[in-house]
Each structure stands twice: as structure tokens, then as C-alpha cells.
Amino acid sequence: MLRYIAIPVLLMSFMLSACQTSMLKQYNKVKAGMEKDDVLDIMGSPQRTQRFHGKDRWTYVFYDQRIRFEKEVHFFENNAIYVGDIWQPEESKSAFAMDKANDQRNVEIDSQIAKDLETHRRAYESYESQARGTDKVRYLPTFEPIR
Known part of the structure; x- marks a missing residue:
């Protein structure tokens, strides 16, 4: 009885272990020019997505032989x-x-x-002195002090 249960379980485990492939190998199948659906079929859903300036940016994070990989696929118009x-x-x-x-x-x-502020301040002071007439030397009588 145990033999009848163990054989199918053993066969299923071999079949499932044969289906596992490296994510890095799968990622290497992705090429420029592919559509989003094709990339989803190969890699599955990305861990992170961004949309910027009309471009989609998908980030995949995976491990292969204890090495961490972060790979990206950028899309424009699908x-x-x-x-x-x-x-x-x-x-x-x-x-x-x-x-x-x-x-x-x-x-x-x-x-x-x-610099412009200082130049404008000086120009305004010059304009004010011209408008008031303080820039011209005027004749001032000299007075003898009273003794």
C-alpha cells in the first residue's frame, strides 16, 4: 500500500523539480522589442513599477545561487x-x-x-541730488563774524 502512494509522490516531486529554472536564465530570454505581455509570460509580475515621461520601468529582484540581482525592463508604447x-x-x-x-x-x-541694487541706489542718489540742485556749487557769501 505504501508503495502505491510513494511512487506517484516521488514522480510528482521529480516532475516539479525539473520545471524549476533559474530566474537569471529566464531574464536572459527577455530582449528589447518584446511586448509587455511577452515579458510577463517569461518573468511574471515585477516587484516594482514606475511611470515617468511616458515610459514604464519594471524592476525585477531575484536571487540566483545566493547572489541578489536587480534587473530592469523599460517600455515605451508597450x-x-x-x-x-x-x-x-x-x-x-x-x-x-x-x-x-x-x-x-x-x-x-x-x-x-x-551689484545691480548698488548701481541703482547710486543712480537714484545722483538723480535726487540733480533734482534738488545739491550737485551744483552755489555762491555762498562769506560773512565776517561779529566782534
Whole structure:
């Protein structure tokens, strides 16, 4: 009796173990130009999705022989346009570099505003003195002090 139960269980375990494939091997089947449905058939649902500037970004996280992999597939108009490791922008286009450039530009703008403010203040003082006539030397009589 035990033999009749053990043989089917043993056969099922062999069949199921043969169906397991490496996620890395499955991921290597994904190519640029594939549609979303094809990628879903191969890889299954992604762990993370993002939509940015009309592009979908799917991230898959999996382990193969105790090594952690994070891979991405980018889609534009339902077709894969990028397949590979996590995409990072160029160093010059990163948020940190852009913030640093913007901070430098803001410092330059602030110093220019300060210079313009001083120039305008001096121009206004000059205009005021001309309007009041204080910029011209007037004849002042000299008085002899009384003794």
C-alpha cells in the first residue's frame, strides 16, 4: 500500500523539480522589442513599477545561487526599449550634479542682483541730488563774524 502512494509522490516531486529554472536564465530570454505581455509570460509580475515621461520601468529582484540581482525592463508604447541592470543617469545629469550646478547659478544670480541694487541706489542718489540742485556749487557769501 505504501508503495502505491510513494511512487506517484516521488514522480510528482521529480516532475516539479525539473520545471524549476533559474530566474537569471529566464531574464536572459527577455530582449528589447518584446511586448509587455511577452515579458510577463517569461518573468511574471515585477516587484516594482514606475511611470515617468511616458515610459514604464519594471524592476525585477531575484536571487540566483545566493547572489541578489536587480534587473530592469523599460517600455515605451508597450515595447521594451531597455533590458539590463538598474539604469543610472550620467554623472553630469544626476540630481546631485544638477542641484550643485543650480546652487552655483543661484549664487551668481544673487551676486549680480546685489551689484545691480548698488548701481541703482547710486543712480537714484545722483538723480535726487540733480533734482534738488545739491550737485551744483552755489555762491555762498562769506560773512565776517561779529566782534
